[in-house]
Amino acid sequence: MARQAFKYKLYHADRNRRLDRQRRIAGQIWNHCIALHKRYYRRYRKHLNQKRLKSRIAYLRNHLRPEWKNLGSQAVQDVIERIERGYELFFKAYRLRKEKKSKRVVRPPSFRKSVKYRSFTLKQAGWKLISPGKVKVGGCVYRFHQSRAIEGKVKTVTIGRDSVGDFWITFSVETEDAAPIKAATGRTAGFDFGLKRFLTGSDETTVEMPEPLKSELKRVKKANQRLSRKLKKSGGRKKARLSLARLHRQIADRRREFHHQTARALSRKYDVICIEDLNLTGMKSLWGRKASDLGFAQFVDILAHHCRKNGSRLVKIDRFFPSSKTCSVCGHVHRELSLRDRTWECPSCGSHHDRDKNAAINIEREGLRLIAHQAGHRLEGEAA
Template identity: 35%
Template sequence: MYPSREQVTLLMRHIHACRFVYNNSLEQKIRAYEQEGRKLSCFDLNNRLPALKEEHPWLKEVNSQSLQSANKNLDNAFTRFFREKKGFPRFKSKKNPVQSFQVPQHYRVNFKQRKIKFPKIGEFKTVFHRVFTGKMKYATVSVTSTKKWFVSILVDDGVAEPAPAPFSLDTTIGIDVGLKDFATLSTGEKIENPHYMKTSLQRLKVLQRMVSRKKKGSKNREKAIQRLARCHEKTANQRNDFLHKLSFRVVSENQAIAVESLNVGGMMKNHHLAQGIGDVSWSMFFTMLEYKCQRYGKTLLKIGRFDPSSKICSNCGYLKQDLALSDREWICPDCGTHHDRDINAAINIKKFALQEQNLVGVSGAERTVEPVDSPQ
């Protein structure tokens, strides 16, 4: 979206108001539970909004349904905390890189004039990603740290998700992710790691030093912060573009994709590998694979994170226990097969995933608990 200066003021007022209501409601829920032992529902929080508006009159200038959406988001956060153990809801900060608010209804979209109109704000010149049809649910307006405005509209098009297509050994691919090569496919292809963060790291350090040298609160510091934010944004956009193109290609060319479940959060605690793991964004890649498989009727297969896929010979099943992380190639003592560590792991991931599906015709490596080394 391309708002005017006056509209930017109104949009930021909505963002500040929704963040204020969210934090205020979170404080009320915590206090009510600690002092009185009762739980406040979303209905109770919305009933307190009129009194909150009398106490803070500037809230009356904001769309009331956007404030109610903030309470609904808080209620959903508590639901995820209790049901899915996603973490206790935290207070929102105005320093977050992306700020947003929601408009549930009464907004209008005009594709011909390329405009969108929100209540109490007005019309905006908008570049639409695509023309959609269906029932519009709610719109999420967001602003990035580089002062770019976006609107995301949830639409119910009434089209059911396609049923997963049948797959076989030949139409399934295994993927082993890594740091040296971003991904290794069971076909033997290796996807090079682009290292976007490593490439721009020197420039980021220079820009960060320029920010730290500027006086806090000055205009020059704000300009330096914007330059730093644009560099971070470019790196993130490069990474997202790479992940989108690769995930779409993998989903388009195969009926089923087999991957290994990884504890990325635990791996990030290793300070020697944390920066490299954060740069490759494995979790985002797996998320893209998951929703694109659902969209196009494909199947995503996952195996356990403790399966020694790289240490097992994909040809005979021999388990090489003394395989170190630095060993990128090895020869099976039983059958004499020469293995590339990553390719062998990708093949085993594929076989393990298909064995769980009880697919006929899958043979070779078998998962074992006890070592299967031949007697010396």
């Protein structure tokens, strides 16, 4: 079973203010729970049990904070579960650090400003789809532009406000199991991510970043300058802030669209696609903020989704595999290769390499080796 999200924009309406109130209440409950967690830890040096927290908040809702009743009880529970998930990640990272298995630092969940608390989530109850584009939440009907049908069984419904001030509704569904792995095209390929070129394939395929996405940094910088020149609390500043938020949203939309297009085409073209399992923090320190701007992690998720749908296989290669430094002709590992070298000559066999292309070939080879290795294991298992 896989998860998929269907996201739609709600129509502007005065009643959306009711949703905003619910969002604010969710934020208040979040902060209240964080305070309780902190106090409990100070007193007893223990983690506050989720069940006790839930009953405490239920009591508050019934007796002391009746306005919290405007938010459905499932949404309240979801707030508490979000915090719990945050603490689980925090504890896990802490354990791994102590065992010296990882250096990653994760902060525990913390207080949030109301404007930064953006959404609340309902599960089975508290909402109802009346007809396409019409949903009832907490006794009030909201309309949204349903651009495509919702497929699968809805598990959760999240309603949120973005920085532009628009409301969105997201249906998270469980979809059918993945399509059976195909062997239709007989084509396999490896891909290398890059700064200059988005993807370089082990065959002749390359994917360039669209021009508007390439120049996004410049545009964001300009909008930021315009914002910083405005006086605090002025109407002009508010306008500039909104236009910056709108620009960010537009860029994110375009990037997602580009990712979907690329992933769809690749998953149709190949039976097997091999990529590197990316070390994003490492890439950020090497390449600066650019790596996160390019949204590699999002692309990998989207690619996995389309591969599942189209029955092609996505193989992720261990990030420590030296894909760039290995000569794809003789296998020599060229340790001295630096990030700046776009092309290089193998000191062992003399082959001339384009850095990215060579990496892509190695990634493909390693991916196919992994598949063969797994298949071997499976055969052994069946024989036993």
